[in-house]
Amino acid sequence: xxxxxxxxxxxxxxxxxxxxxxxxxxxxxxxxxxxxxxxxxxxxxxxxxxxxxxxxxxxxxxxxxxxxxxxxxxxxxxxxxxxxxxxxxxxxxxxxxxxxxxxxxxxxxxxxxxxxxxxxxxxxxxxxxxxxxxxxxxxxxxxxxxxxxxxxxxxxxxxxxxxxxxxxxxxxxxxxxxxxxxxxxxxxxxxxxxxxxxxxxxxxxxxxxxxxxxxxxxxxxxxxxxxxxxxxxxxxxxxxxxxxxxxxxxxxxxxxxxxxxxxxxxxxxxxxxxxxxxxxxxxxxxxxxxxx
Numbered sequence: 001x002x003x004x005x006x007x008x009x010x011x012x013x014x015x016x017x018x019x020x021x022x023x024x025x026x027x028x029x030x031x032x033x034x035x036x037x038x039x040x041x042x043x044x045x046x047x048x049x050x051x052x053x054x055x056x057x058x059x060x061x062x063x064x065x066x067x068x069x070x071x072x073x074x075x076x077x078x079x080x081x082x083x084x085x086x087x088x089x090x091x092x093x094x095x096x097x098x099x100x101x102x103x104x105x106x107x108x109x110x111x112x113x114x115x116x117x118x119x120x121x122x123x124x125x126x127x128x129x130x131x132x133x134x135x136x137x138x139x140x141x142x143x144x145x146x147x148x149x150x151x152x153x154x155x156x157x158x159x160x161x162x163x164x165x166x167x168x169x170x171x172x173x174x175x176x177x178x179x180x181x182x183x184x185x186x187x188x189x190x191x192x193x194x195x196x197x198x199x200x201x202x203x204x205x206x207x208x209x210x211x212x213x214x215x216x217x218x219x220x221x222x223x224x225x226x227x228x229x230x231x232x233x234x235x236x237x238x239x240x241x242x243x244x245x246x247x248x249x250x251x252x253x254x255x256x257x258x259x260x261x262x263x264x265x266x267x268x269x270x271x272x273x274x275x276x277x278x279x280x281x282x283x284x285x286x287x288x289x290x291x292x
Contacts, residue, residue, distance in 0.1 A: 002032060003076060007071060009071040011070070026048070029191070038152045039152070039153050039154065039171075040173050040195075041174050042174075042175045042176075044187065045204045046204060048176045049155040052191055054086065059074055059076075064076070079116065081116075082119075085120070098127045102126075109148075113144070117148070117150040119148075124156070142164070145168045174192065184203075184207075202222065
């Protein structure tokens with residue numbers, strides 16, 4: 001069921017738009033398997049990560065509908081559900097922020113995705129603070145790998161997540177290629193193996209037309225931040241000591257055992273009001289001890 005082999009995949013809408021401008025769409029392969037069912041895709045903005053995710057989701061839908069697919073060849077195992085967490089949008093009518101919408105959609109994926117599902121996740125955690133965002137993205141990757149065990153393409157700017165490749169046997173690292181040539185950023189739109197060497201954020205900002213004085217100031221700030229990261233280990237310092245997702249859940253489960261055992265022994269109908277109050281105090285003490 002983990003089979004997902006796309007050779008020369010394309011995004012038909014983007015390809016048509018490029019053709020109207022006389023430009024060529026860069027095709028990419030995607031090969032998911034039991035040993036490589038979770039791809040972590042890094043690389044610069046505008047590099048093609050989101051397009052790569054969307055084109056493979058579109059190919060899955062078209063193939064399963066019996067349609068021709070925008071690819072040289074495609075071999076897919078059955079997909080029972082397709083989940084997408086792509087793009088940033090708020091819901092003003094319901095009072096939901098961009099981050100809230102992102103979390104609601106991610107929660108639905110974690111609750112409903114099965115080993116036969118296909119999931120694309122783009123920049124999970126970007127809508128909040130850096131530490132919170134990295135922590136959420138890290139936990140979501142682990143949950144997808146350990147619990148859902150579905151085929152998944154996960155695009156991110158959190159390069160710290162690449163450490164998970166050493167701990168998750170079915171996670172592989174990929175990146176969209178880019179190069180700087182004579183001070184200019186060249187986006188190649190090719191998906192290759194391995195992590196991105198850097199984010200090229202300042203190069204993208206310059207390409208977007210930010211004033212040179214602002215770019216120069218950003219370079220100075222970046223140099224200070226990177227110097228601090230070299231001394232402290234950066235955002236991901238200490239994460240290598242964390243147990244994996246399943247092991248962490250086992251620890252939490254053990255902490256609940258004492259309270260569960262106490263509750264299971266209760267004969268609720270036989271308790272007097274005074275005895276019920278004593279039980280509540282005892283359970284509260286157990287809960288307090290488990291959080292210390």
